[in-house]
Amino acid sequence: MPVDMKAKIAETLYELLKHKSLDKITVKELVNTCNISRQSFYYHFQDIMDVVEWCQNQSLKQSIERSLEAPSYKEAIRGLIYKTFEHKEFIQQLMASQRRSEMERLFLKAIRTYLQALHRSKGSRISCSQEDLETVLSFCSCGLVGILLTSLSQKTPDVDALANQMCRLLTGEITFCFTDQA
Structure with missing residues (x-):
């Protein structure tokens, strides 16, 4: 059986x-x-960063495939969060490098791609312009990455509670808006 050299290098x-x-x-x-x-x-x-990006893309593909099989948005999001915590040490090592800003950019891009694929696959109820959808995806991606990175650095994060909160937030069960009091 031929060896998948990319996978061997990544492992x-x-x-x-x-x-x-x-x-x-x-x-x-x-x-x-x-x-x-x-x-x-x-x-x-091309270089070690290319290996890191390839690893992330492989993980992203697997996450999207699992999400397509998930019965609901909540289960898909929960799966992503649990998978992120399974790779906690790997992500922390990448974030501890001098290339942290590059790692954050890759992580953000992956989460955004994931949310976009999830939106397309699950037939979202969002009815807005493409421009507004792009803003929502960017906002949710930045928020999710920030919360995940913060939670990964905690000694004993409550992954179940985090997954539940993120599911509720991303599915609209938790809302927050500013209103002008006139």
Whole structure:
């Protein structure tokens, strides 16, 4: 059976990140640990950040597939939150790197893509212009990423409560709006 070299490289990076910072991992170390040539690495990836982005895209694809199978928005969102916490150490290692702003941008892009796919697949009741939908997606993505990153840094986050709150917020059960008192 042929080896999926991209997956092998990604799994090796994941294992290395359990023991050291992203900033300390070199392509040389990665190829030596994988037992492959540099040429093989560069055939599949441009650099280590390319591996990180590929990993995130693979995870995103899996999350979207699971969401399509989920019976409701709530179950889909809950699944995303639990999956995020399953990868807590990996995400924390990435966020602890000198490339944090790049990691946040990738995470934000992935969450936005996820919410957009969820909206399309579940036939959302949102009736608004495309421009307003883009604003809602951006707002929800930024909020969800911020809350997830904050919660991941807590010693003992209540993942069940967080998932419940995010589900209620994203499905409109919790609303918050400013009103002018005239």
